[in-house]
Amino acid sequence: MKRTRCLVLLVMGLGLSQASSARLNVFACEPEWASLAKALGGELIAATSATTARQDPHRIEARPSLIAKVRRADLLVCNGAELEIGWLPMLQRQAGNRKVLPGQAGYFEAAEQVERLGIPEKVDRSMGDVHASGNPHVHLDPRRVLKIASALSERLMSLDPSNTGHYRSRLDDFTHHWQQALERWQRIAEPLKGARVVVYHQDWDYLFDWLQIVKAGSLEPKPGLPATAGHLAKLRQSLMEEPASAIVYTRYQNPKAAQRLSQLTGIAALELPYTVGGGEGVTDLFSLFDETLKRLLQVVP
Amino acid sequence: MYFRISIATALSLVLGSATAVAAKGEGFNPAISLILDGRFNAYDNETDYELPGFMLGGEAGRGEEGFHLGHNELVISANVDDLFYGKMTAVVADHEGETEVELEEAFIETLALGSGLTVKGGRFFSAIGYLNQQHPHSWDFADAPLIYRGLFGDQLRDDGLQVSWVAATETYLKLGGEITRGERFPAGGASRGGKGAGSLFVKIGGDIGASQAWQIGFSHWQADIEDRTSAGHHHDSGAAEVPAYSGDSRISGIDFVWKWAPDGNAGERSLKLQAEYFIRDEAGRVIMDDGSDTPESTTYDGEQKGWYLQTVYQFIPRWRVGLRYDRLDSDNRGSDGAVLSEAGLDNEGHTPERVTLMGDYAHSEYSRLRLQYAKDDSYEEADNILTLQYIMSLGSHGAHRF
Numbered sequence: 001m002k003r004t005r006c007l008v009l010l011v012m013g014l015g016l017s018q019a020s021s022a023r024l025n026v027f028a029c030e031p032e033w034a035s036l037a038k039a040l041g042g043e044l045i046a047a048t049s050a051t052t053a054r055q056d057p058h059r060i061e062a063r064p065s066l067i068a069k070v071r072r073a074d075l076l077v078c079n080g081a082e083l084e085i086g087w088l089p090m091l092q093r094q095a096g097n098r099k100v101l102p103g104q105a106g107y108f109e110a111a112e113q114v115e116r117l118g119i120p121e122k123v124d125r126s127m128g129d130v131h132a133s134g135n136p137h138v139h140l141d142p143r144r145v146l147k148i149a150s151a152l153s154e155r156l157m158s159l160d161p162s163n164t165g166h167y168r169s170r171l172d173d174f175t176h177h178w179q180q181a182l183e184r185w186q187r188i189a190e191p192l193k194g195a196r197v198v199v200y201h202q203d204w205d206y207l208f209d210w211l212q213i214v215k216a217g218s219l220e221p222k223p224g225l226p227a228t229a230g231h232l233a234k235l236r237q238s239l240m241e242e243p244a245s246a247i248v249y250t251r252y253q254n255p256k257a258a259q260r261l262s263q264l265t266g267i268a269a270l271e272l273p274y275t276v277g278g279g280e281g282v283t284d285l286f287s288l289f290d291e292t293l294k295r296l297l298q299v300v301p
Numbered sequence: 302m303y304f305r306i307s308i309a310t311a312l313s314l315v316l317g318s319a320t321a322v323a324a325k326g327e328g329f330n331p332a333i334s335l336i337l338d339g340r341f342n343a344y345d346n347e348t349d350y351e352l353p354g355f356m357l358g359g360e361a362g363r364g365e366e367g368f369h370l371g372h373n374e375l376v377i378s379a380n381v382d383d384l385f386y387g388k389m390t391a392v393v394a395d396h397e398g399e400t401e402v403e404l405e406e407a408f409i410e411t412l413a414l415g416s417g418l419t420v421k422g423g424r425f426f427s428a429i430g431y432l433n434q435q436h437p438h439s440w441d442f443a444d445a446p447l448i449y450r451g452l453f454g455d456q457l458r459d460d461g462l463q464v465s466w467v468a469a470t471e472t473y474l475k476l477g478g479e480i481t482r483g484e485r486f487p488a489g490g491a492s493r494g495g496k497g498a499g500s501l502f503v504k505i506g507g508d509i510g511a512s513q514a515w516q517i518g519f520s521h522w523q524a525d526i527e528d529r530t531s532a533g534h535h536h537d538s539g540a541a542e543v544p545a546y547s548g549d550s551r552i553s554g555i556d557f558v559w560k561w562a563p564d565g566n567a568g569e570r571s572l573k574l575q576a577e578y579f580i581r582d583e584a585g586r587v588i589m590d591d592g593s594d595t596p597e598s599t600t601y602d603g604e605q606k607g608w609y610l611q612t613v614y615q616f617i618p619r620w621r622v623g624l625r626y627d628r629l630d631s632d633n634r635g636s637d638g639a640v641l642s643e644a645g646l647d648n649e650g651h652t653p654e655r656v657t658l659m660g661d662y663a664h665s666e667y668s669r670l671r672l673q674y675a676k677d678d679s680y681e682e683a684d685n686i687l688t689l690q691y692i693m694s695l696g697s698h699g700a701h702r703f
Contacts, residue, residue, distance in 0.1 A: 051565075052511060052564065052565065054511070054564035054565065054566050055511075055564065055565050055566045056566060056568050059566075059567060059568055061514070061560070061567070061701075061703055062700055062701070062702060062703050063506070063508065063514045063560075063703050064473035064504070064505075064506025064507060064514065064515075064516050064703060065473060065506065065507045065508040065514065067467060067473055067475075067506075068467070068468075068470060068471065068473035068474075068506075068507070071417055071467045071468075072469050085700070086666075086700050086701075087700050088700070089699065089700050090700035090702065092412075093386060093410070093412065093419075094419075094467070095417070095467055096414065096415065096416065096417040096418050096419045096465075096466070096467050097415065097417065098412070098413035098414065098415040099415070101383070101412055103383060125665070125667060125695075128665075224665065224666075225665060226619065252566050252568065254568070254569055254618075
């Protein structure tokens with residue numbers, strides 16, 4: 001009897017402590033979306049990212065700590081377009097949190113909000129890591145980020161309607177600053193137009209689409225497969241015929257293949273931040289684009 | 302990284318359904334995948350396999366010699382609707398020249414009860430232990446640890462109901478229980494009106510910084526057993542006798558897994574350490590069923606236990622090496638030592654041991670080739686076992702458990 005009462009008190013205590021923290025608990029799958037959620041929610045949300053800039057968002061394990069986080073989340077903000085298909089569905093199945101299941105208000109997919117590039121006509125695994133719903137790496141096009149921001153803000157308002165005014169003013173603020181930044185970025189990125197750049201993986205397609213950079217090859221022989229010596233030799237051959245300005249890769253990718261090709265061809269190997277936390281001073285989406293452009297402009301004449 | 306491929310379309314046509322159309326353009330419904338597993342085994346010993354002190358059942362054994370197929374599975378799964386998820390795994394295997402289809406798993410699971418609650422019903426792998434819930438194709442070695450072989454006949458699965466709850470805490474905490482039919486090995490007889498077995502489990506886990514993740518589990522299983530048959534001690538003379546056990550059985554276990562990858566990025570290098578310990582207590586009666594009206598029998602009070610420790614290191618992308626050590630022990634007593642011995646319960650003063658070395662290469666996430674060597678001291682005469690294995694997966698392949 002006494003024990004039952006203790007249990008009841010404990011459960012009530014847990015319930016109360018949850019009620020007192022009125023902030024929306026946001027579980028972002030990637031740092032860029034955690035950053036966007038923070039920008040749009042401010043002090044009304046608590047956002048954590050499941051991954052860091054040093055981790056490959058394709059290859060994450062459905063770890064116990066992540067299940068525990070999804071269990072407590074009010075909103076999942078994920079990339080979607082199958083980027084997290086190797087781990088997110090397992091987290092959702094195991095966490096027993098109905099608020100954040102696909103189709104619910106607590107599940108937001110960024111890529112779903114915008115038009116995607118590279119939707120294949122047919123998908124076959126012999127083609128490597130190809131996503132049927134197109135290239136998922138949408139966050140490196142700032143025009144698309146703006147659309148996603150507005151959709152995410154609406155989602156926050158629908159989940160927390162009593163603070164609609166707060167979210168609206170933060171979105172207006174974000175949009176205003178983003179548009180200013182976008183003009184600036186487009187202005188300074190002018191010299192990048194038509195530049196040829198070799199990539200590691202297809203994560204830069206949206207950035208290149210926006211800046212009109214030409215993809216001069218990929219270190220991966222097929223998406224998701226590691227670089228091989230034979231493939232590097234072929235790349236070198238084609239780069240001899242038509243040179244490129246840079247070989248770009250990011251933190252979660254092994255720099256060796258890029259450095260090797262750089263030695264073979266004399267083309268600069270360049271680490272780009274890719275996401276928030278991916279470089280010195282890259283603390284939000286604004287500095288992500290600032291730094292990316294800065295580094296590209298250093299090697300592109 | 303995962304994507305839906307044309308094989309799924311082909312399969313769905315074979316299955317005569319048009320359900321494999323892209324739902325929301327995000328994948329086929331249902332998800333269909335096929336696991337292909339083939340092996341080549343070489344042994345030194347010609348004698349039949351046994352594990353002294355343990356009554357073997359289920360799929361326990363060292364497998365066939367030479368070329369043979371392993372676990373070839375067809376898996377179909379999908380969200381049934383907004384509340385239920387369903388999955389079926391069918392294993393297609395040859396047994397003595399005939400192709401048999403076995404329902405390995407067929408269950409439904411709730412998705413949207415909320416509050417951390419999930420209910421699962423049907424045939425499923427029990428959540429006890431760490432390895433038990435994982436499909437053999439995601440094991441790091443070609444075969445089960447000896448303690449799984451000895452206690453569970455490789456893996457514990459049954460028909461029944463499972464309820465689990467994940468706490469809303471910072472540290473992962475999951476509590477659960479199962480009540481099941483109790484007909485399959487290591488239970489038997491489907492006692493208590495077809496709900497003769499049950500289990501309880503707790504799992505706790507978390508991260509240490511960005512590079513390390515861990516999980517500890519505690520589990521308990523028990524059953525009322527009526528006439529559980531198993532392979533006895535092999536001897537050349539005499540009529541075939543099948544030992545049958547009736548009584549109660551309790552298994553308790555603890556499992557631990559720790560994974561490391563630099564900055565949590567397992568693409569280049571990663572290390573996994575895993576260990577499990579189980580102990581079983583049984584008290585009842587063993588009858589040697591020889592078809593006669595007056596079979597020999599003995600009382601039986603037994604304790605069998607064992608553990609394994611394994612580590613797998615991915616030193617460069619695609620390549621991994623692994624080392625596993627297994628050890629078992631038993632202490633079985635009864636009124637008639639000769640009968641106990643015939644039932645395979647006399648450990649003959651032997652403590653089974655095994656050391657296994659593994660190396661594998663995964664060309665992509667969907668294909669793996671493995672070479673494994675084991676020095677197997679399961680019984681008196683040590684055996685050298687060499688295994689070559691391929692495991693490939695076609696179709697939409699779902700996420701793996703931690």
